[in-house]
Amino acid sequence: MMTELKEKLAENKTLSRVERERFIAMFKAMGNPIRYEMMEYMLKFPGCNTTNIVDHLPIAQATVSQHLKVLKESGLVSGELEGPATCYCLNDENVNWFKETVQKIF
Amino acid sequence: MMTELKEKLAENKTLSRVERERFIAMFKAMGNPIRYEMMEYMLKFPGCNTTNIVDHLPIAQATVSQHLKVLKESGLVSGELEGPATCYCLNDENVNWFKETVQKIF
DNA sequence: CTTATATATCGTAAATATACGATATATGTT
DNA sequence: AACATATATCGTATATTTACGATATATAAG
Numbered sequence: 083m084m085t086e087l088k089e090k091l092a093e094n095k096t097l098s099r100v101e102r103e104r105f106i107a108m109f110k111a112m113g114n115p116i117r118y119e120m121m122e123y124m125l126k127f128p129g130c131n132t133t134n135i136v137d138h139l140p141i142a143q144a145t146v147s148q149h150l151k152v153l154k155e156s157g158l159v160s161g162e163l164e165g166p167a168t169c170y171c172l173n174d175e176n177v178n179w180f181k182e183t184v185q186k187i188f
Numbered sequence: 189m190m191t192e193l194k195e196k197l198a199e200n201k202t203l204s205r206v207e208r209e210r211f212i213a214m215f216k217a218m219g220n221p222i223r224y225e226m227m228e229y230m231l232k233f234p235g236c237n238t239t240n241i242v243d244h245l246p247i248a249q250a251t252v253s254q255h256l257k258v259l260k261e262s263g264l265v266s267g268e269l270e271g272p273a274t275c276y277c278l279n280d281e282n283v284n285w286f287k288e289t290v291q292k293i294f
Numbered sequence: 295c296t297t298a299t300a301t302a303t304c305g306t307a308a309a310t311a312t313a314c315g316a317t318a319t320a321t322g323t324t
Numbered sequence: 325a326a327c328a329t330a331t332a333t334c335g336t337a338t339a340t341t342t343a344c345g346a347t348a349t350a351t352a353a354g
Contacts, residue, residue, distance in 0.1 A: 106224050113216025114312090118208075121345055125294065145313050147332055152311095166321040166330045177294050184290050188231065188283050220342090238301055251343050253302055272300045292343040 095186060098111050104157060105187075108180050111156035116141065118147050124159065132165040201293055210263060211293075214286050217262035222247060223255050230265065230278050237273040 098103060111165045112118055116139065123138055127179060132150065150170065153159040157176040161168045190293060218224055222245065229244055230236060238256065242249045256276065259265040263282040267274045 102224075109215050109224070110219025110220075112211060113214075113219040115212055116312090118212050118215070121294075133329090141312090142314055143331075144315075144333080148312080151332085153205055160203060163321085166328090168331065172294070181290055181294060184287055188227075188278070188287060220340090226321080240301090247342090248344055249301075250345075254342080257302085269351090272298095274301065 083084040085102075095188075097183070101183075105180070107171065108158055111152050111158055114149070114152075116145075117153055120146075120153065121147060121172065124170055128171045131169055132162070133167070135170070138162045176178055203289070203293075207289075211286070211289055213262040214264055214282075216266055217241070217258050220258075222251075226252075226255060226259065227264065227278065230276055234277045235275045237270070237275055239273070241276070254262055 114120060119139065120135060123135060127134065132143070132146060135150070136146050139146060150159065150161065154161055158174055158180070159170055160173040161170045163169075204221040218227060226241060227237065229241060233240065237251060238249070238271065241256070242252050245252060258266065260267060263279055265276055266285070267276045267277075
């Protein structure tokens with residue numbers, strides 16, 4: 083019974099309104115060269131902080147922070163406080179959901 | 189020898205500058221609700237024309253045409269002349285490249 | 295060759311995104 | 325408590341995107 087349901091869900095190509103919005107927000111978040119670069123950087127250096135990212139990019143700290151907010155809001159990235167700094171990582175669960183959904187939808 | 193090379197390429201997580209730009213352009217193209225809807229529509233109705241898409245969406249023909257241009261330029265969509273109309277389809281080759289690249293990169 | 299149909303492009307207004315400096319907030323240190 | 329460090333937010337200028345009506349282009353039909 084449980085397995086059947088799982089299979090049904092796996093085959094279902096439609097997303098709920100909320101899922102769809104999140105899916106589109108993820109595309110939008112990655113559709114910017116700076117944010118794409120940030121994603122790559124976090125993939126390479128999981129747990130890096132804002133300063134690391136700022137040092138790696140040619141843009142101001144305020145702008146980095148703004149882009150991080152977009153990535154966080156899309157769900158692709160998680161930030162957790164570590165003393166006065168914030169450590170950033172890809173949100174594996176959500177990145178995997180994105181990957182699975184890309185395979186499922188198209 | 190050939191197999192080895194293929195495996196090496198399959199494992200390689202880096203993209204050329206051009207591939208990377210195309211990858212980002214595809215994210216950007218799909219990161220808009222109207223264009224995402226268009227992609228879904230073309231998936232459901234391959235070979236549909238601009239009029240079909242215009243009738244399906246709440247926006248003007250000129251705007252649809254503009255969005256189609258973005259999708260075409262990203263490579264996700266192909267349009268081919270059929271009389272006075274243009275038939276649109278997902279570009280399977282490029283969509284598959286996108287799907288593979290998503291799996292490879294993240 | 296005129297007309298009808300389908301699509302693309304142009305010019306432009308309005309909305310949104312991007313980027314920055316200045317400043318606020320929040321944590322750890324002395 | 326005062327200070328230093330790390331990050332977020334605010335206000336704002338500029339760039340880009342989105343959307344539209346008007347118009348151009350291109351094909352098929354009469």
